[in-house]
Amino acid sequence: MSATNQSRTLLLMRHAKSGYPDGVADHDRPLADRGNREAPLAGEWIRAHAPEVEAVLCSTATRTRQTLAKTGIEAPTEFLDELYDATPGTVLAAINGVGDDVRTLLVVGHEPTTSSLALGLAGPGGDPDAAAEIAAKFPTSAIAVLHTDIRWADLELGGATLVAFHVAR
Template sequence: MCAGKPTGAETTDCDGNRPAGPPETVVSANRAALCSTLPGLTVDTVTDRYRTLLLLRHAKSDYPTGVADHERPLAPRGKREAGLAGDWLRANAPAIDAVLCSTATRTRETLARTRVEAPVDYLDRLYDATPGAVIEEINRVGPDVETLLVIGHEPTMSALALGLAAAEDSNNTAAERISTKFPTSAIAVLRTGEPWDQLTLSGAALVGFHVPR
């Protein structure tokens, strides 16, 4: 188990060190790109003063006969859109330091298709989880993690995004879109000034929402 990284049932791709990220000039460019693609963001919104939380719903899944819900794989469309989600994250979000992922097959396959390279905890608890349970897992994340990706399911992802978002600081357009629908492969972007172990409901700002298509 890696010190200072999320704890969970299964950990991979972890050597005890923070993964190498892009040069600072690239990170700055990515922040500017995020601001240009998500209405309501400014460069000051995504800075080193804040931690970034990315909530990704799994991509479109298939429904094979006789396959239990937990084991359902991605559909062909889902495989394509998970790749698009990964492309968007690399182009627009800060470098991801750690991932919390449900153990369901469709969430695992979504992560694989994004080609995100960061230490991963696969957690049974994130399958059919309540928003409170997800927050408890986020609270376990170490202080060296600046950008965290959580891959899960509906209706948890939308409830979590809206529950964490402090209304006065959040992007109302993004909140309205999430209230209407949090589609497969969609990504909610939140930022918080709180350490992970102190994050609670209304402890973050919803700064954007993107649906890769």
């Protein structure tokens, strides 16, 4: 693994609460009223507690796109089909493709992948309470915050420090 002198922040966010309208495919499910209320709160928390987001990777599912839009976070965004119904390894591969110029990256995805990836990336020395909360449940609109000094291309399991976990409510 190559280290750099520059710290990077990875924000792993689960989409906001979605609805279950009849006859709508899972990929196309929209946000529920609660999700429409909570996604802006998640955006406010990110702006108050993390460095400015410089890039976003987002699943193509309707609920993830709507979540990102409702956060009010504006950064160059890649909407990736492979982030829908992804494994943690698929999401990590997408993160590994982010350029070195990006210091703060937001990934908007789904469960159970988001919690598995957050816990998998978390190496020693992180916040044990945050890890316990993530292990118990990664609710909708929740955000795991990880720091690393490793280039995105070289990030692997255990290569980051879990520093916070927040559920926007």
